[in-house]
Amino acid sequence: YYKGMYAEFMIIRRLAYHAYRDNERYLAMMRNLPEDFRFTEFDSVWSYKSAPVHKRDIQVDIFARAKPGDYSMIGEVKNRPKVKFTYPEAVEFKEKAGILMELEKVDKAVLFVFSKGGFTKEAMDFMETEKIAYTKDRAWVDEKKTI
Numbered sequence: 001y002y003k004g005m006y007a008e009f010m011i012i013r014r015l016a017y018h019a020y021r022d023n024e025r026y027l028a029m030m031r032n033l034p035e036d037f038r039f040t041e042f043d044s045v046w047s048y049k050s051a052p053v054h055k056r057d058i059q060v061d062i063f064a065r066a067k068p069g070d071y072s073m074i075g076e077v078k079n080r081p082k083v084k085f086t087y088p089e090a091v092e093f094k095e096k097a098g099i100l101m102e103l104e105k106v107d108k109a110v111l112f113v114f115s116k117g118g119f120t121k122e123a124m125d126f127m128e129t130e131k132i133a134y135t136k137d138r139a140w141v142d143e144k145k146t147i
Contacts (some may be wrong), residue, residue, distance in 0.1 A: 007079035008047055008061050010141040011114060015064045015073065016045040029137040030112065032128060037110060040070040050103055058096045065104070072109040074100060078116065079141065085115035085134075087122035094130055114140055 019026040019039035026039055048063040062075035076093040078085050097111045112133040119134060127134050
């Protein structure tokens with residue numbers, strides 16, 4: 001639990017203070033981003049929890065709200081060193097991200113997954129098809145690699 005919270009904190013910090021200042025480095029650490037994507041100075045970056053009416057409660061690890069016209073980012077963080085991110089987890093994340101986008105009226109977003117343990121082939125195929133970005137690059141959570 002605490003490892004996961006730490007990873008979320010580090011990625012939130014990177015998105016809020018570092019990624020937009022060194023786009024090329026951070027773009028190189030992600031796969032499957034839209035060609036026109038650039039990290040931006042986000043309006044806010046936080047962990048998102050909601051209890052929508054008539055739907056189950058949702059929790060999304062990272063929500064980085066961008067200014068109009070830029071890509072917001074919605075992220076799932078799995079800091080499990082030996083367990084791969086799976087297809088069912090990818091499907092569930094996409095559903096939760098869709099609810100968040102509806103509730104927060106986000107029309108342009110990149111969904112992304114950080115998984116320290118990597119990804120199953122089925123999850124990667126799904127993310128490629130659904131245009132979900134992904135990474136297992138530990139520089140996102142390694143405190144020694146702070147810019």
